[in-house]
Amino acid sequence: MSIPSRVQIIDVGPRDGLQNEKQPVPAHVKIELVHRLQAAGLKEIEVTSFVSPKWVPQMADNAEVMAGIQRASDVRYSVLTPNMQGFQAALASRPDEIVVFAAASQAFSQKNINCSIEESIERFAPVVQAARDAGIAVRGAMSCTVGCPYEGEVSPESVAYLAGLMKQIGVQRVDVADTIGTGTPLKVQRAIEATLKHFDVANICGHFHDTYGQALANTLAALQVGVWNFQSSVAGLGGCPYAKGATGNVATEEVVYMLHGMGIETGIDLDKLVDAGAFISDFLSRKSNSRVATAILNKRAG
Numbered sequence: 001m002s003i004p005s006r007v008q009i010i011d012v013g014p015r016d017g018l019q020n021e022k023q024p025v026p027a028h029v030k031i032e033l034v035h036r037l038q039a040a041g042l043k044e045i046e047v048t049s050f051v052s053p054k055w056v057p058q059m060a061d062n063a064e065v066m067a068g069i070q071r072a073s074d075v076r077y078s079v080l081t082p083n084m085q086g087f088q089a090a091l092a093s094r095p096d097e098i099v100v101f102a103a104a105s106q107a108f109s110q111k112n113i114n115c116s117i118e119e120s121i122e123r124f125a126p127v128v129q130a131a132r133d134a135g136i137a138v139r140g141a142m143s144c145t146v147g148c149p150y151e152g153e154v155s156p157e158s159v160a161y162l163a164g165l166m167k168q169i170g171v172q173r174v175d176v177a178d179t180i181g182t183g184t185p186l187k188v189q190r191a192i193e194a195t196l197k198h199f200d201v202a203n204i205c206g207h208f209h210d211t212y213g214q215a216l217a218n219t220l221a222a223l224q225v226g227v228w229n230f231q232s233s234v235a236g237l238g239g240c241p242y243a244k245g246a247t248g249n250v251a252t253e254e255v256v257y258m259l260h261g262m263g264i265e266t267g268i269d270l271d272k273l274v275d276a277g278a279f280i281s282d283f284l285s286r287k288s289n290s291r292v293a294t295a296i297l298n299k300r301a302g
């Protein structure tokens, strides 16, 4: 298959990126980050999650953040909803898309959302139905599609099984996530091929954490099998609180730099994206995890 000529990026930094931060990030900073991302040309932003504040305190300001965003009509704002309680709380915030999230490994499912894969699907089914009845799009995140922090390697069959369940309950598109970043290109391609049994390539997003430095290679491997939707975090923020030691998503700056270098369109202004990353890194008092951002900032300074 030929490599796509255009790629759609969902920046998940405000959600996946910030959910793991120990220091409280005030709602106004999260809102400013979203504004900067949309100013940089992002057309999809994963803003927050309507999960239990006891489990993930950083996302407790979900409604405030959603209410504070000056929305652009051509940007899709998504939020995570693990159950009906979360969906009902999210409704008032008028998300364009909700995300139900399951895992291809049972152990991770238990640690992350306190139930088995099958129970999670039972829980999501009415949420998916209610969202679709309300005209809200539905995405399904599939965690641990190559490796699990508790079970080790995850088979493509487990990924196909989960993708099939997601399809059955009416999920419209899915994320193939390498939650702990242990995946390498051929394994990621096998997870995508397993997902292709149930979803068209246009409805598959790559979501690669960069813990082992493989995320950009995995992105290229996914492009080679036709995937053209990707999730990444500005400044490479983040990690999942229930995947110990796992670091952030691949930095959006890295993905955009690589794609533009390959002549692939993203609609994103890399300079403005670097500014957005600098804004949040400054707030967190740390250097960006993006090497591209660091290089560009050094060049500007010099």
Ligand code: HMG
Pocket (backbone or CB within 6 Å): 016, 019, 049, 050, 051, 052, 053, 055, 056, 080, 082, 083, 085, 086, 087, 089, 101, 112, 113, 114, 141, 142, 143, 144, 177, 178, 179, 207, 209, 239, 240, 241, 242
């Ligand atoms: P539970 O304890 O089994 O739920 O948690 P429960 O239904 O028994 O309820 C217990 C308490 O939680 C009750 O409160 C509920 O009201 C409350 P209490 O009576 O004790 O005061 N509760 C809620 N509060 C607010 N919003 C809700 C909600 N639901 C229940 N929606 C639950 C189950 C799913 C809620 C919990 O396990 C949870 O919130 N987990 C958070 C998981 C999470 O956010 N993980 C990170 C995101 S996933 C991720 O990062 C992976 C991804 O990036 C892809 C990848 O990289 O792999 C997407």
Ligand code: MG
Pocket (backbone or CB within 6 Å): 016, 177, 179, 207, 209, 239, 240
């Ligand atoms: Mg993630």
